[in-house]
Amino acid sequence: MLTHQPRRAPGADGRRWYWCAGWLACAAWAAVFPLVSPLGPHRTWGAVAAVGYLVAAVAVLLPARRDAPARSTALALAGAVVLPLLLLVLSGAGQSEVGVIERSGSLLLHQGSPYLDEPRTVAEVTPYLPAMALLGVPRAVLGADGLPARPAGDPRLWCAAVFLGGLWLAHRVLRAAAPEDGTGPGRNRGPVPSGAALAALVASPVVALPLTVSGVDLPMTGLLCLALALASAGRPTATGLALAAACALKWTAWPAVAVAVALLAATAGRRAAARGCGTALLGTAALVLPAALLAPGPMVSQVLAFPLGRGELRTEAASPLPGKLLADLGPAGWYAALALLLAAGLAVAVSLVRRPPRSLVAAADRLALGLGAAFLLAPAGRFGYLALPVVLALWARVVPGARPVPAAASTPAPRTGADRPNPLFV
Numbered sequence: 509m510l511t512h513q514p515r516r517a518p519g520a521d522g523r524r525w526y527w528c529a530g531w532l533a534c535a536a537w538a539a540v541f542p543l544v545s546p547l548g549p550h551r552t553w554g555a556v557a558a559v560g561y562l563v564a565a566v567a568v569l570l571p572a573r574r575d576a577p578a579r580s581t582a583l584a585l586a587g588a589v590v591l592p593l594l595l596l597v598l599s600g601a602g603q604s605e606v607g608v609i610e611r612s613g614s615l616l617l618h619q620g621s622p623y624l625d626e627p628r629t630v631a632e633v634t635p636y637l638p639a640m641a642l643l644g645v646p647r648a649v650l651g652a653d654g655l656p657a658r659p660a661g662d663p664r665l666w667c668a669a670v671f672l673g674g675l676w677l678a679h680r681v682l683r684a685a686a687p688e689d690g691t692g693p694g695r696n697r698g699p700v701p702s703g704a705a706l707a708a709l710v711a712s713p714v715v716a717l718p719l720t721v722s723g724v725d726l727p728m729t730g731l732l733c734l735a736l737a738l739a740s741a742g743r744p745t746a747t748g749l750a751l752a753a754a755c756a757l758k759w760t761a762w763p764a765v766a767v768a769v770a771l772l773a774a775t776a777g778r779r780a781a782a783r784g785c786g787t788a789l790l791g792t793a794a795l796v797l798p799a800a801l802l803a804p805g806p807m808v809s810q811v812l813a814f815p816l817g818r819g820e821l822r823t824e825a826a827s828p829l830p831g832k833l834l835a836d837l838g839p840a841g842w843y844a845a846l847a848l849l850l851a852a853g854l855a856v857a858v859s860l861v862r863r864p865p866r867s868l869v870a871a872a873d874r875l876a877l878g879l880g881a882a883f884l885l886a887p888a889g890r891f892g893y894l895a896l897p898v899v900l901a902l903w904a905r906v907v908p909g910a911r912p913v914p915a916a917a918s919t920p921a922p923r924t925g926a927d928r929p930n931p932l933f934v
Contacts, residue, residue, distance in 0.1 A: 527568045527577050530708075531584060535561035537713050538588070549601050549721040553592045557716060560587010564711075578704050584711035593720045597662045603722040604824075608634055609663040613644020621799045623806035630821050633810050636724070638799035639756035643667055643727065667723030674730025674750075675706060675903070678737035682868070682907050685741040705906035714895050714902075728757045729896055732764050732875070733903050739768040739784065740868040742776035748787025755788065756795035759811065760896075763878050765789075766857060770864040771871040817842070817888040827891045835887035845887045852881035872904035 538561060541554025561584055568580035596602055612622035612634045622641035627633045634641075647661035659665065709715060719726055731754035738747040747768055754761040765788050773781035800807050813819040817835055834845040856878040865871035876897035883893040 524568050524576055527580060528565045531561045531565035531568065531580060534584070534588070534711075534713055535559075535565065538717075541717075547603065547721075549596055549603055550717070552596060552601065553588075553717055553720050556592040556595065557588035557713070560584055560591065563587060577708075581704060581707045581711055585707060588711050588713070588716040589719060592716075593664065593668075594659075596720055597659045597664060600658065602662075602664065603724075604631055605722040605724040606663055607631065608636070609640060609644040609667075609724065610647045610661075611644070612636065612641035613646070613663075614648040616641040616799070617645055617648045619802075621803040621806075623799070623803045623810055625803070625806055627806075627810065627821065630824055633814050633819070633821060635810055635815050635823075636758055637756050637796055637811060639753065639795050640724070640727075640758065641799075643670070664719070664721075664723040667727050668719050671719070671723075671726035671730035672710070674727075674732075674734040675710075678730075678734045679703070679706065679907055681734070681737045681741050681743070706903070709899070709902055709906060714898050718892065718895055725758070725893070725896055728754045728761050729899055731757070732761060732900065735764060735768050736771065736868060736871050736875070736900075736904070737907070739771040740775055740871065742772070742780060744772055744776060744780040744784035745787055747772060747784040749791055751784070751788035752791025752795060755792040760879065760882070760893075763853070763856070763882070764875055766860055767865065767871050767875040767878070770860040770874075771866075771868075774864050774866045815888060816846075816886070823888045827889060829884050829886070829889050829891070831885040831887050832889060842887050845885055849882060849885040849887075852885055853878065856881070868907075869904045872900045876900040 535558045538554045538557040542551045542558075545551050545554065564580040564584035564587065567583050568576045570576065570579075608631070611632075615624070615634075616622045616638065622634050622636075622638055622644075624632050624634070643663045643666045646666060647663065650657040650661040710719075715726070718724070731750050735747050735750035735754060738750060751761075751765050751768055754764060765785065768788075769781045769785045772784045809819055814821065814823055817823055831845040831849065834841040834848075837844075856874065860874065865874050879900075880894060880897040883889050883897070
C-alpha cells in the first residue's frame with residue numbers, strides 16, 4: 509500500500525542546510541567566549557548559547573516537518589536568549605552597565621538628575637543621556653532583593669522590551685505601508701518570511717549576547733529601526749518622536765536624525781522632512797534639558813568627555829580599534845583620530861545631500877556606514893559597539909520595505925478614508 513508523502517518545495521533541503529550551517533557558525537562563535545573572555549557573564553552566555561545553537565542546528569535537519577527553520581529558530585531563542593538571560597538575571601550577574609543604569613534610575617528618582625557630582629571611580633560615571641535612567645527606575649521602585657522584584661526590576665528586561673517593541677512596531681508599520689497587491693516598497697521577496705528572519709536575527713550572537721549581558725545599546729537600536737521604518741513610510745511626526753526617544757538615550761543616535769530626515773525628504777517631501785526634524789529636535793530637548801539644567805557640569809564631563817577619553821577618569825572602552833591606537837600615541841594622535849572622525853561624518857553628510865537614500869535598505873546602510881566609521885575612529889571604543897551598525901544593516905534586509913522610492917513619488921498621493929493610516933504613526 510502506497511502512502512502519501514508530502515511534496516517538498518524546490519530548494520527546501522538546500523535551505524535547511526544553509527540554516528544548519530548558520531546555527532553551527534553561531535555555536536562556534538559562542539563557544540569561543542568560555543575559552544577567551546575574562547568576563548563571567550560572557551562566559552556563561554557562551555557556554556549556554558553554544559549548546560542552544562547546536563540543538564537548533566540538529567533540529568533544522570529533522571525530517572517530516574515543513575516548518576524546520578521556525579522550529580530551529582525557537583530552539584535557538586530559548587538556548588541563546590531566554591535561558592542565559594534568566595540565569596544571569598536571577599543570579600544578579602551582568603556587565604557593569606547594568607549597575608550603572610540601576611544607579612542612574614535611583615538618582616533620577618531621588619534628585620532629578622542621573623549624574624553624581626563627583627564620581628570617584630569609573631563605576632560611578634553615567635555616560636548615557638537622561639532617558640536611559642528611566643530603564644533603571646523599576647529597580648529603584650521594586651528594590652533589589654527577592655522574587656519577583658529582582659527579575660522584574662532588572663534593566664536588561666526593560667532594555668529588551670524597548671528593543672523588541674521597536675522591532676515589532678517597525679514591522680507593523682512596514683506591513684501597513686505595503687500595497688494590498690503585494691507589489692511596491694512593502695514587498696518582501698525573500699525565501700524566508702520576514703517574521704522568522706527577524707526572530708533569527710534576535711537569536712543570533714550579534715543581538716543575543718548584548719541582550720543577555722548588558723542590553724544597554726538595544727533600546728536605541730530598536731528605536732532607530734522604528735524611526736527608519738516610519739520615515740520610509742512617510743510619517744514625519746512619528747519619525748521625529750522615535751528619533752527623540754533614541755537621541756535622549758545616547759548621543760551616538762544623533763547621526764540618525766540626518767539620515768531619517770533625508771529619507772523623509774525622498775519619501776514624503778521637504779515639508780515632511782522639516783516637520784520630522786523639528787519634532788526630533790524639540791523632543792530630544794524636552795527629554796534631556798531638565799536633567800542638563802540641574803547638573804550641566806557632570807553631564808558634560810560624563811556623557812561627552814568621558815567616552816572620548818578626555819575625562820578625569822579613564823574609560824574602559826579600550827579595544828584596539830584604529831581611533832584608539834591613534835589616541836594612544838599622545839595628544840597629536842588623539843586630535844588626528846578626532847579629525848578623521850569628523851571627516852568621516854562630513855563625508856556621510858555630503859552623501860546624504862548629493863545622493864539621499866530612497867529606500868529603507870539604503871538609509872539603514874548609510875546610517876550603519878556612518879556609525880561604523882564613528883566607532884572605528886573614535887578615540888575610545890569597543891568591538892561590541894560595532895553590533896549596532898551590523899544589526900541595522902541586517903534588519904533592513906529581513907523586513908518589508910526595501911525597494912527604492914521613485915523620485916516622482918516624493919509628493920505622496922492623498923489618502924482616502926479607507927486607507928488612512930493609524931493616527932498613532934502619523
